[in-house]
Amino acid sequence: MRRILTSLTLLAVVLPTTIQAQSTCAERSMVVEKLESRYGEALAGGGLQNSSAVFEVWFSEEKGTWTILMTRPNGLSCIMASGTNWHETEPKLKTPAGIKG
Numbered sequence: 803m804r805r806i807l808t809s810l811t812l813l814a815v816v817l818p819t820t821i822q823a824q825s826t827c828a829e830r831s832m833v834v835e836k837l838e839s840r841y842g843e844a845l846a847g848g849g850l851q852n853s854s855a856v857f858e859v860w861f862s863e864e865k866g867t868w869t870i871l872m873t874r875p876n877g878l879s880c881i882m883a884s885g886t887n888w889h890e891t892e893p894k895l896k897t898p899a900g901i902k903g
Contacts, residue, residue: 827880830873841867861888 837843837860846868848858854874861868868888873879 827878830877830879833871833879833881837869837871841865841869843867843869857882863888863890 841860842862842865843860844862846859846861848856848871851857851872856873858871858873859868860871866886866888867884868886869884870882871879872882
């Protein structure tokens with residue numbers, strides 16, 4: 803009985819996480835449309851992680867929201883993280899050693 807109760811408790815904890823993770827992925831065009839129309843976000847930049855994943859950062863200057871999007875070669879995109887209070891900064895360029903600035 804105790805073993806069954808432990809299994810059910812574990813399932814109750816894991817299942818919502820699994821369902822939530824699955825619901826954050828869709829065809830890239832659908833995800834991008836939602837980011838643009840619903841959240842007013844625009845592409846800030848991104849890059850290739852490896853041969854199987856491109857990461858992008860989307861943000862809304864007006865609303866202050868941001869989203870990190872991962873896209874696979876098959877066109878499936880997943881929201882990896884999102885949040886609020888977006889702020890931009892200027893990149894700081896370092897002067898190479900031996901050069902006086």
